Amino acid sequence: MKSDKNKFPDKNGFFGDYGGKFVPETLMYALEELESTYKNLKDNPEFKKQFYKDLSEFVGRPSPLYFAERLTNHYGTGSIWLKREDLNHTGAHKINNTIGQILLAKQMGKKRIIAETGAGQHGVATATVAARLGLECHIYMGSEDVQRQSLNVYRIKLLGAEVHAVDSGSATLKDALNEALRDWVTNVDDTYYIIGSVTGPHPYPMIVRDFNSVVGEELITQSQELFNSMPDAIVACVGGGSNAMGAFYPFIDIKETRLIGVEAGGEGVETGEHAAPLNDGMPGVLHGALSYLMQDDSGQVKATKSVSAGLDYPGVGPEHSWLKDSGRAEYVAVSDDEALKAFHEVSEFEGIIPALETAHAFAYLDTLMKEFDKNANVIVNVSGRGDKDINTVAEIDGIKF
């Protein structure tokens, strides 16, 4: 059987119709330099050894695949398993990618690191690896997100990085990305831009996917060990889509496993107030890639709405757009209210406070578990822990500290 997994991206950086390199000319050379560095290094045994050593000793991988007994009993159908990315150092899957990209930056001799962040997890993960190598680090963050993720802002500062609050546009993740791209255009000679999701111009969607695929690779081994078969479904939340892509990618050719991405439905997809481009968007170009995009009737990018800063983004990684069109993955959305309900339920049932992003994946179990019988095995990718969201949730619940 022909593999779909290794088909994309093509030499121009496309996944089917999606992807590409849509950036100002000044960045073209930097992208080529990055692509050739990555191509030369990715199968280099020394590089791989270093990457997996750091993942093991610094991040604490492999992360467990944990049987969620009370949640399983609650639904009363298939077994629910949790991929514990929340147990990684810094508290989310984001560290996997930054560990890999900082090695590329080092190899390329870059002295200055920049990144964008929404929920702050990628900012923390980037500041962490930059601190470890003693590199100057600047994090761009929408000023609205600086407010709602203040705990992570302080963590980033503690790690020695500078946080730049971005006021332009909607002052969220998309605007942080704009500003990081502008910094990169200006300081391209000595600066490495660590993009935090499977978004942006080629080769980023490929690089971020590959580094994060350690999640899906571990899942193949762990599924075999723990229930002696491949899972019936993997459920993951999708903003830009890095945690989902990392979990899905190694399973693309394992057709018995359903791949389900859960987008942020905000006030409800039908209201238009959401962040669910795969459910309610159309193809367009943003931040260097052609992909599903939330846009208005004159081609302008629409403001998004989600209780979760990490999912509050109008675009999505181009490989997800391809997986949607090809039918290999399914994309659904849950509302803010459903995600908040799941946030509380998972905390109480399992003793795990999930990130609000992750809570979206859990919320979809209400629908999904009805489709399975007792023999099924369903994996939820617990992309991050919820400590960072305590203030947001407390405020919604009317609690003041």
Added chain:
Amino acid sequence: MNRLTKRLSDLKKDNDKALVAYLVAGDPDIDTTVELMKLFVASGVDIIEIGVPFTDPIAEGPIIQKAHDRALKNNISLESIYKMVGEFRKHDDETPLVLMGYLNTFIFHKKLIEVNQDNAIDSILVVDIPGELKLEDYGIKNQNINTISLISPTTKKDRVESIAKNSTGFVYYVTLRGVTGASNLDVNEINANIEDIKKHALVPTLAGFGIKSSEDAKLLSEYADGVIIGSSIVQMIEENSNSKEFDRIGKYITEIKQAIS
């Protein structure tokens, strides 16, 4: 003949340099944009570059970003820009008009560009596509609209040739590493790179990004076939948008045109 091609060849015959002035359509409002375009021409501008507002203009510095935001508050779309350009063309059928913007807007309004009502627009510059490509590569075809490609200080030598040859309007040399309106011009690098571009280009090479004073313009026009002024004009438009008295801009443009002639 395309107005842009004609204007550039006329300037060359006269041994003169081109002055390109930029504004954002709909900033501060669409009627004022038409008035500003007329003022540009009266003050000595050879070519007008019209910024098409976009929510996420990643190549722009803060001054032009804010102008995009102001225009979007007025609901400016490519449709309203075509109406505005039609209005301008009633008064002026000679000044070349270039649209500068981001790919998403052009793809979205593909039909408008293919029709190009009354051939009002002469050229399109898409900021966020590789220089070797043109709108035709994204399925938008119009033979009367020519292409302006960007070459930057970081463009590798092997690509300079193919990008230069891809340009049918003019080659736009980005004079610095940065966004529009920055200020770190490196004259020696600019000189060497423009010389290199000219070896391959079939059309004139103009310089833009970071040119603010008539001194900058004079210096760069020694190497380039013309200069493009954006952020400093957009800033003056912002500062005078309440009174709508733009004499200052006219004076500024005339000074620059004199400096490069």
